[in-house]
Amino acid sequence: MESTVTIALARRLLARLRAADPVLGRVALGRADFARAFAGAPFRGPSDAALVRARVAAAGSSFARGMSALRGDRRRALWAVYAFCRAVDDIADGAMPEAEKRRFLQDWRGKLARPDCALSRELARARDRYALPVEECEAMIAGMETDAAPALRIADGAALDLYCRRVAGSVGAMAVRIFGAPEAADFGLALGRTLQLVNILRDMDEDAARDRVYVPRDLLAAHGVAEGPPAAMLAAPGLAAAARVLAAQAEQGFARAEAELAAFDNPALLPARIMMWAYRRIFDRLVARGFGPPRARPRLTAGEKARMAAYALRLAPVAAR
Structure with a gap:
């Protein structure tokens, strides 16, 4: 019980530190925090699954709405995969020195072999239950090691394909197995690449602020864009x-995915259709907006998010099978 209280207070303080600035003022816990920790002590704290679920909920991602089409153990497994991807992505996008990022990412390679925390244990459980290849988790980490560099340029189409394969194809390959359609692994890989291209087109300005340009150098050169500061390249x-x-x-890629979904005729892949629907909405707005400045970031409307949620609820009984 003492350990439960200590860990609960540590988690609460960590949440406060993430939300506040300890340089501007002292970040401390209050009486209510201690009371809540002591009240929960007999229950030995939240389970691994609950901690991962809370992490997914805090992310507020549209991907989470797609996950809601699943129920029970399949949803729990997909939460673990998503939270893992988010964790390593947060490392790569953080403000740490590159050496620190690479050390933390290397630590995650160790966690794949020897789970030592709530998230790595949940990920190991998902891998065991749904035969998720550890190589896909390693591919995601390798993609984040690419992003960990202080400046990033993609040399050519082959390098872009490799990057997309690692950071998005890995997710697709694991997701279809969790959905219950391991025969659709190639579909998951291809869809992952398509959705990553949408991410790249949507986030060009945000990535440029981190000194990242994902449009390949050879493609840029073919259209007269010279190497230089990201802001100048985007202008x-x-x-x-x-x-x-x-x-x-x-x-x-969207056309191929639609054709393959029809060919598979597998209800287990219906959660993938929810994500495709959302990304297609964003993609259509990107195309209609154009890619010259100014580039307002397209977003799903509240109505579209509600439609995703309703669609997920309608599909959930099918996807849970």
């Missing part, structure tokens, strides 16, 4: 034409 007249090439690839 170049040829950037929009280069982005439209990636948009055309994404369009082809």
Whole structure:
């Protein structure tokens, strides 16, 4: 019980530190925090599954709405995969020095072999139950090691394919297995690449602020965009034409995914359709907006989010089978 109280207070303090700035003022716990920790002590704290569930809920991602189409153990497994991806992505996007990022990512390689925390234990459980290849988790970490660099440029189409395979294809390959359609692994890989292209087109300005440019160098050069500071590259007249090439690839990817879904005729893949629907909405707005400045970030409307949730609830009994 003493350990339960200590850990509960530590988690609460960590949450406060994430939300506040300890440089501006002391961040401390209050009487209510201690009372809550002592009241929960007999119950030995939240389970691993509850801690991962809370992490997913705090992320507020549209991906979480797609996960709500699942029920029971399948949802729990997909939560673990999502939370793992979010954890390593947060490391790569953090403000730590590159060496520290790489050390933390290497620590995660160790956690895959020897789970030592709530998230790594939940991920190990999902891997065991749904035969998720550990290589896919390692691929995600490798992709985040690419993002950990202080500045990032993608050399060519082959390098972009490899990056997409690691950071998005890995998720697709694991997700279809959790859905109950392991035969659709190639579909998951291809869909992951398509959705990652949408992410790249949507986040160009945000990535540029981190000195990252994911539009390949050879494609940019072909449209007259010279290497330089990211802001200058994104302001170049040829950037929009280069982005439209990636948009055309994404369009082809959506068409292929729709055809393959029809060919599989597998109800287990219906959760993937929810994500495709949401990403297609964002993609259509990107194309309609264009890729020259200014680039307002397209978002799903409240009505579309509600529609996703309703669609997920309607599919949940099917997807839980």
